[in-house]
Amino acid sequence: MVVKLLDRGIHYVGTARQANHNICAVKWYDSRAVTLVSSFAGPDPVQNIQRWDKANKTYVEIERPSIVGTYNKYMGGLDLLDSFTAKYKFPMKSRRWYVYIFWHTIILAVINAWLLYKRECKALKMPKQEILNRRQFQADLASSLILVKRSQPPLDVRKDLMAHFPVKTKRGRSRQCSKGYTNTQCTKCDVRLCFSDNRNCFLDYHCIHI
Known part of the structure:
Protein backbone atom coordinates (compact mmCIF):
# COMPACT_ATOMS: atom_id res chain seq x y z
CA MET A 1 0.00 0.00 0.00
CA VAL A 2 2.82 2.40 0.87
CA VAL A 3 4.45 1.74 -2.51
CA LYS A 4 1.19 2.36 -4.36
CA LEU A 5 0.69 5.62 -2.47
CA LEU A 6 4.23 6.74 -3.32
CA ASP A 7 3.61 5.97 -6.99
CA ARG A 8 0.74 8.45 -6.82
CA GLY A 9 2.90 11.09 -5.13
CA ILE A 10 1.36 10.52 -1.68
CA HIS A 11 3.90 10.25 1.16
CA TYR A 12 3.24 8.17 4.27
CA VAL A 13 4.70 7.58 7.70
CA GLY A 14 3.16 5.43 10.39
CA THR A 15 3.39 2.35 12.53
CA ALA A 16 2.99 -1.22 11.34
CA ARG A 17 0.81 -3.70 13.18
CA GLN A 18 1.24 -7.42 13.19
CA ALA A 19 -0.90 -9.03 10.49
CA ASN A 20 -2.95 -12.14 11.16
CA HIS A 21 -2.18 -13.88 7.86
CA ASN A 22 0.53 -16.30 9.02
CA ILE A 23 3.12 -14.36 7.01
CA CYS A 24 6.64 -14.31 8.43
CA ALA A 25 9.38 -11.84 7.42
CA VAL A 26 12.96 -12.51 8.53
CA LYS A 27 16.01 -10.33 7.87
CA TRP A 28 19.33 -12.15 8.04
CA TYR A 29 22.91 -11.11 7.29
CA ASP A 30 25.38 -13.54 5.75
CA SER A 31 27.62 -12.10 3.03
CA ARG A 32 24.98 -9.39 2.66
CA ALA A 33 21.67 -8.47 4.23
CA VAL A 34 18.69 -10.39 2.87
CA THR A 35 15.01 -10.26 3.82
CA LEU A 36 12.89 -13.38 3.32
CA VAL A 37 9.11 -13.69 3.44
CA SER A 38 7.26 -16.97 3.83
CA SER A 39 3.77 -18.25 4.49
CA PHE A 40 4.98 -21.53 6.03
CA ALA A 41 8.62 -21.19 7.21
CA GLY A 42 10.02 -19.07 10.04
CA PRO A 43 13.22 -18.49 12.01
CA ASP A 44 12.81 -21.60 14.16
CA PRO A 45 14.35 -24.07 14.50
CA VAL A 46 17.70 -22.29 14.29
CA GLN A 47 20.38 -24.39 12.58
CA ASN A 48 24.13 -24.40 13.27
CA ILE A 49 26.16 -24.24 10.05
CA GLN A 50 29.77 -23.70 9.00
CA ARG A 51 30.86 -20.48 7.25
CA TRP A 52 34.29 -19.41 6.00
CA ASP A 53 35.73 -16.46 7.92
CA LYS A 54 37.95 -14.45 5.54
CA ALA A 55 39.52 -12.41 8.32
CA ASN A 56 40.69 -15.40 10.34
CA LYS A 57 40.92 -17.77 7.33
CA THR A 58 39.07 -20.55 9.06
CA TYR A 59 35.59 -22.03 9.32
CA VAL A 60 33.35 -20.71 12.08
CA GLU A 61 30.00 -21.95 13.35
CA ILE A 62 27.04 -19.59 13.06
CA GLU A 63 23.30 -19.83 13.65
CA ARG A 64 21.05 -19.77 10.59
CA PRO A 65 17.26 -19.32 10.69
CA SER A 66 15.28 -22.25 9.34
CA ILE A 67 13.65 -20.04 6.69
CA VAL A 68 17.07 -19.36 5.11
CA GLY A 69 17.84 -23.07 4.81
CA THR A 70 14.43 -23.67 3.23
CA TYR A 71 15.02 -20.88 0.72
CA ASN A 72 18.48 -22.19 -0.23
CA LYS A 73 17.07 -25.68 -0.76
CA TYR A 74 14.11 -24.74 -2.91
CA MET A 75 15.23 -21.55 -4.67
CA GLY A 76 14.27 -21.74 -8.34
CA GLY A 77 14.81 -20.08 -11.70
CA LEU A 78 13.49 -16.61 -10.85
CA ASP A 79 15.77 -16.33 -7.81
CA LEU A 80 18.76 -17.44 -9.88
CA LEU A 81 17.83 -15.01 -12.63
CA ASP A 82 17.63 -12.10 -10.16
CA SER A 83 20.96 -12.97 -8.56
CA PHE A 84 22.67 -13.43 -11.93
CA THR A 85 21.33 -10.12 -13.24
CA ALA A 86 22.41 -8.31 -10.08
CA LYS A 87 25.88 -9.86 -10.21
CA TYR A 88 26.63 -8.77 -13.75
CA LYS A 89 24.73 -5.47 -13.42
CA PHE A 90 22.77 -5.61 -16.64
CA PRO A 91 21.09 -2.23 -17.20
CA SER A 151 33.71 -27.23 -35.89
CA GLN A 152 34.69 -28.22 -39.42
CA PRO A 153 32.67 -30.09 -42.05
CA PRO A 154 33.24 -33.86 -42.31
CA LEU A 155 36.38 -34.78 -44.21
CA ASP A 156 34.44 -36.61 -46.94
CA VAL A 157 32.41 -33.45 -47.59
CA ARG A 158 35.44 -31.18 -47.42
CA LYS A 159 37.42 -33.29 -49.95
CA ASP A 160 34.64 -34.36 -52.33
CA LEU A 161 35.59 -31.67 -54.92
CA MET A 162 31.93 -30.86 -55.58
CA ALA A 163 30.24 -27.43 -55.45
CA HIS A 164 32.87 -25.68 -53.34
CA PHE A 165 32.29 -22.17 -54.68
CA PRO A 166 34.06 -19.07 -53.29
CA VAL A 167 31.97 -16.04 -52.34
CA LYS A 168 32.79 -12.71 -50.74
CA THR A 169 31.78 -12.24 -47.11
CA LYS A 170 32.70 -10.20 -44.02
CA ARG A 171 36.43 -10.22 -43.34
CA GLY A 172 37.62 -12.70 -40.70
CA ARG A 173 40.24 -15.29 -39.80
CA SER A 174 41.00 -18.02 -42.30
CA ARG A 175 40.23 -21.57 -41.18
CA GLN A 176 43.26 -23.05 -42.97
CA CYS A 177 46.09 -20.79 -41.77
CA SER A 178 46.46 -19.34 -38.30
CA LYS A 179 47.60 -15.84 -39.26
CA GLY A 180 45.59 -15.25 -42.42
CA TYR A 181 42.57 -12.95 -42.71
CA THR A 182 40.25 -13.07 -45.68
CA ASN A 183 36.82 -12.10 -46.97
CA THR A 184 36.48 -15.24 -49.12
CA GLN A 185 34.21 -18.05 -47.93
CA CYS A 186 33.34 -21.51 -49.23
CA THR A 187 29.60 -21.77 -49.87
CA LYS A 188 29.51 -25.48 -49.05
CA CYS A 189 31.86 -25.72 -46.06
CA ASP A 190 30.78 -22.34 -44.65
CA VAL A 191 34.33 -21.40 -43.61
CA ARG A 192 36.59 -18.50 -44.55
CA LEU A 193 39.65 -19.41 -46.63
CA CYS A 194 42.45 -17.26 -48.09
CA PHE A 195 42.21 -16.84 -51.86
CA SER A 196 44.78 -14.35 -53.10
CA ASP A 197 47.94 -14.04 -55.20
CA ASN A 198 50.15 -14.77 -52.16
CA ARG A 199 48.11 -17.50 -50.49
CA ASN A 200 45.54 -20.03 -51.71
CA CYS A 201 44.13 -21.74 -48.62
CA PHE A 202 40.94 -22.38 -50.57
CA LEU A 203 42.75 -24.92 -52.75
CA ASP A 204 44.78 -26.46 -49.90
CA TYR A 205 41.69 -26.90 -47.73
CA HIS A 206 39.80 -28.88 -50.37
CA CYS A 207 42.71 -30.62 -52.08
CA ILE A 208 43.17 -34.38 -51.81
CA HIS A 209 46.79 -35.06 -50.90
CA ILE A 210 48.11 -38.37 -52.17
Whole structure:
Protein backbone atom coordinates (compact mmCIF):
# COMPACT_ATOMS: atom_id res chain seq x y z
CA MET A 1 0.00 0.00 0.00
CA VAL A 2 2.82 2.40 0.87
CA VAL A 3 4.45 1.74 -2.51
CA LYS A 4 1.19 2.36 -4.36
CA LEU A 5 0.69 5.62 -2.47
CA LEU A 6 4.23 6.74 -3.32
CA ASP A 7 3.61 5.97 -6.99
CA ARG A 8 0.74 8.45 -6.82
CA GLY A 9 2.90 11.09 -5.13
CA ILE A 10 1.36 10.52 -1.68
CA HIS A 11 3.90 10.25 1.16
CA TYR A 12 3.24 8.17 4.27
CA VAL A 13 4.70 7.58 7.70
CA GLY A 14 3.16 5.43 10.39
CA THR A 15 3.39 2.35 12.53
CA ALA A 16 2.99 -1.22 11.34
CA ARG A 17 0.81 -3.70 13.18
CA GLN A 18 1.24 -7.42 13.19
CA ALA A 19 -0.90 -9.03 10.49
CA ASN A 20 -2.95 -12.14 11.16
CA HIS A 21 -2.18 -13.88 7.86
CA ASN A 22 0.53 -16.30 9.02
CA ILE A 23 3.12 -14.36 7.01
CA CYS A 24 6.64 -14.31 8.43
CA ALA A 25 9.38 -11.84 7.42
CA VAL A 26 12.96 -12.51 8.53
CA LYS A 27 16.01 -10.33 7.87
CA TRP A 28 19.33 -12.15 8.04
CA TYR A 29 22.91 -11.11 7.29
CA ASP A 30 25.38 -13.54 5.75
CA SER A 31 27.62 -12.10 3.03
CA ARG A 32 24.98 -9.39 2.66
CA ALA A 33 21.67 -8.47 4.23
CA VAL A 34 18.69 -10.39 2.87
CA THR A 35 15.01 -10.26 3.82
CA LEU A 36 12.89 -13.38 3.32
CA VAL A 37 9.11 -13.69 3.44
CA SER A 38 7.26 -16.97 3.83
CA SER A 39 3.77 -18.25 4.49
CA PHE A 40 4.98 -21.53 6.03
CA ALA A 41 8.62 -21.19 7.21
CA GLY A 42 10.02 -19.07 10.04
CA PRO A 43 13.22 -18.49 12.01
CA ASP A 44 12.81 -21.60 14.16
CA PRO A 45 14.35 -24.07 14.50
CA VAL A 46 17.70 -22.29 14.29
CA GLN A 47 20.38 -24.39 12.58
CA ASN A 48 24.13 -24.40 13.27
CA ILE A 49 26.16 -24.24 10.05
CA GLN A 50 29.77 -23.70 9.00
CA ARG A 51 30.86 -20.48 7.25
CA TRP A 52 34.29 -19.41 6.00
CA ASP A 53 35.73 -16.46 7.92
CA LYS A 54 37.95 -14.45 5.54
CA ALA A 55 39.52 -12.41 8.32
CA ASN A 56 40.69 -15.40 10.34
CA LYS A 57 40.92 -17.77 7.33
CA THR A 58 39.07 -20.55 9.06
CA TYR A 59 35.59 -22.03 9.32
CA VAL A 60 33.35 -20.71 12.08
CA GLU A 61 30.00 -21.95 13.35
CA ILE A 62 27.04 -19.59 13.06
CA GLU A 63 23.30 -19.83 13.65
CA ARG A 64 21.05 -19.77 10.59
CA PRO A 65 17.26 -19.32 10.69
CA SER A 66 15.28 -22.25 9.34
CA ILE A 67 13.65 -20.04 6.69
CA VAL A 68 17.07 -19.36 5.11
CA GLY A 69 17.84 -23.07 4.81
CA THR A 70 14.43 -23.67 3.23
CA TYR A 71 15.02 -20.88 0.72
CA ASN A 72 18.48 -22.19 -0.23
CA LYS A 73 17.07 -25.68 -0.76
CA TYR A 74 14.11 -24.74 -2.91
CA MET A 75 15.23 -21.55 -4.67
CA GLY A 76 14.27 -21.74 -8.34
CA GLY A 77 14.81 -20.08 -11.70
CA LEU A 78 13.49 -16.61 -10.85
CA ASP A 79 15.77 -16.33 -7.81
CA LEU A 80 18.76 -17.44 -9.88
CA LEU A 81 17.83 -15.01 -12.63
CA ASP A 82 17.63 -12.10 -10.16
CA SER A 83 20.96 -12.97 -8.56
CA PHE A 84 22.67 -13.43 -11.93
CA THR A 85 21.33 -10.12 -13.24
CA ALA A 86 22.41 -8.31 -10.08
CA LYS A 87 25.88 -9.86 -10.21
CA TYR A 88 26.63 -8.77 -13.75
CA LYS A 89 24.73 -5.47 -13.42
CA PHE A 90 22.77 -5.61 -16.64
CA PRO A 91 21.09 -2.23 -17.20
CA MET A 92 17.40 -2.37 -16.34
CA LYS A 93 16.80 1.08 -17.88
CA SER A 94 18.68 1.97 -21.04
CA ARG A 95 18.08 3.37 -24.48
CA ARG A 96 19.39 0.08 -25.80
CA TRP A 97 16.61 -1.85 -24.06
CA TYR A 98 16.71 -4.57 -26.69
CA VAL A 99 20.22 -5.58 -25.53
CA TYR A 100 18.88 -6.26 -22.04
CA ILE A 101 16.04 -8.35 -23.49
CA PHE A 102 18.55 -10.37 -25.51
CA TRP A 103 20.79 -11.12 -22.51
CA HIS A 104 17.76 -11.75 -20.31
CA THR A 105 16.65 -14.45 -22.77
CA ILE A 106 20.12 -16.03 -22.88
CA ILE A 107 20.44 -16.09 -19.08
CA LEU A 108 16.96 -17.54 -18.68
CA ALA A 109 17.78 -20.30 -21.18
CA VAL A 110 21.03 -21.18 -19.36
CA ILE A 111 19.31 -21.31 -15.96
CA ASN A 112 16.48 -23.47 -17.30
CA ALA A 113 19.04 -25.79 -18.90
CA TRP A 114 20.86 -26.13 -15.57
CA LEU A 115 17.63 -26.89 -13.69
CA LEU A 116 16.73 -29.57 -16.26
CA TYR A 117 20.25 -30.97 -15.99
CA LYS A 118 19.91 -31.28 -12.21
CA ARG A 119 16.52 -32.95 -12.60
CA GLU A 120 17.94 -35.52 -15.02
CA CYS A 121 20.94 -36.20 -12.76
CA LYS A 122 18.59 -36.81 -9.85
CA ALA A 123 16.42 -39.13 -11.95
CA LEU A 124 19.52 -41.10 -12.98
CA LYS A 125 20.64 -41.20 -9.32
CA MET A 126 24.07 -39.81 -10.14
CA PRO A 127 26.52 -39.40 -7.22
CA LYS A 128 26.44 -35.89 -5.81
CA GLN A 129 30.16 -35.35 -6.41
CA GLU A 130 29.71 -36.03 -10.14
CA ILE A 131 26.96 -33.41 -10.63
CA LEU A 132 28.20 -30.07 -11.93
CA ASN A 133 27.36 -26.94 -10.00
CA ARG A 134 25.93 -23.94 -11.83
CA ARG A 135 29.30 -22.31 -12.58
CA GLN A 136 30.79 -25.57 -13.89
CA PHE A 137 27.69 -26.18 -16.00
CA GLN A 138 27.88 -22.67 -17.49
CA ALA A 139 31.60 -23.13 -18.29
CA ASP A 140 30.98 -26.50 -19.99
CA LEU A 141 28.06 -25.05 -21.94
CA ALA A 142 30.15 -22.11 -23.13
CA SER A 143 32.98 -24.47 -24.17
CA SER A 144 30.59 -26.68 -26.13
CA LEU A 145 29.16 -23.64 -27.96
CA ILE A 146 32.65 -22.53 -28.92
CA LEU A 147 33.45 -26.02 -30.22
CA VAL A 148 30.27 -26.06 -32.26
CA LYS A 149 31.10 -22.68 -33.74
CA ARG A 150 34.64 -23.77 -34.66
CA SER A 151 33.71 -27.23 -35.89
CA GLN A 152 34.69 -28.22 -39.42
CA PRO A 153 32.67 -30.09 -42.05
CA PRO A 154 33.24 -33.86 -42.31
CA LEU A 155 36.38 -34.78 -44.21
CA ASP A 156 34.44 -36.61 -46.94
CA VAL A 157 32.41 -33.45 -47.59
CA ARG A 158 35.44 -31.18 -47.42
CA LYS A 159 37.42 -33.29 -49.95
CA ASP A 160 34.64 -34.36 -52.33
CA LEU A 161 35.59 -31.67 -54.92
CA MET A 162 31.93 -30.86 -55.58
CA ALA A 163 30.24 -27.43 -55.45
CA HIS A 164 32.87 -25.68 -53.34
CA PHE A 165 32.29 -22.17 -54.68
CA PRO A 166 34.06 -19.07 -53.29
CA VAL A 167 31.97 -16.04 -52.34
CA LYS A 168 32.79 -12.71 -50.74
CA THR A 169 31.78 -12.24 -47.11
CA LYS A 170 32.70 -10.20 -44.02
CA ARG A 171 36.43 -10.22 -43.34
CA GLY A 172 37.62 -12.70 -40.70
CA ARG A 173 40.24 -15.29 -39.80
CA SER A 174 41.00 -18.02 -42.30
CA ARG A 175 40.23 -21.57 -41.18
CA GLN A 176 43.26 -23.05 -42.97
CA CYS A 177 46.09 -20.79 -41.77
CA SER A 178 46.46 -19.34 -38.30
CA LYS A 179 47.60 -15.84 -39.26
CA GLY A 180 45.59 -15.25 -42.42
CA TYR A 181 42.57 -12.95 -42.71
CA THR A 182 40.25 -13.07 -45.68
CA ASN A 183 36.82 -12.10 -46.97
CA THR A 184 36.48 -15.24 -49.12
CA GLN A 185 34.21 -18.05 -47.93
CA CYS A 186 33.34 -21.51 -49.23
CA THR A 187 29.60 -21.77 -49.87
CA LYS A 188 29.51 -25.48 -49.05
CA CYS A 189 31.86 -25.72 -46.06
CA ASP A 190 30.78 -22.34 -44.65
CA VAL A 191 34.33 -21.40 -43.61
CA ARG A 192 36.59 -18.50 -44.55
CA LEU A 193 39.65 -19.41 -46.63
CA CYS A 194 42.45 -17.26 -48.09
CA PHE A 195 42.21 -16.84 -51.86
CA SER A 196 44.78 -14.35 -53.10
CA ASP A 197 47.94 -14.04 -55.20
CA ASN A 198 50.15 -14.77 -52.16
CA ARG A 199 48.11 -17.50 -50.49
CA ASN A 200 45.54 -20.03 -51.71
CA CYS A 201 44.13 -21.74 -48.62
CA PHE A 202 40.94 -22.38 -50.57
CA LEU A 203 42.75 -24.92 -52.75
CA ASP A 204 44.78 -26.46 -49.90
CA TYR A 205 41.69 -26.90 -47.73
CA HIS A 206 39.80 -28.88 -50.37
CA CYS A 207 42.71 -30.62 -52.08
CA ILE A 208 43.17 -34.38 -51.81
CA HIS A 209 46.79 -35.06 -50.90
CA ILE A 210 48.11 -38.37 -52.17
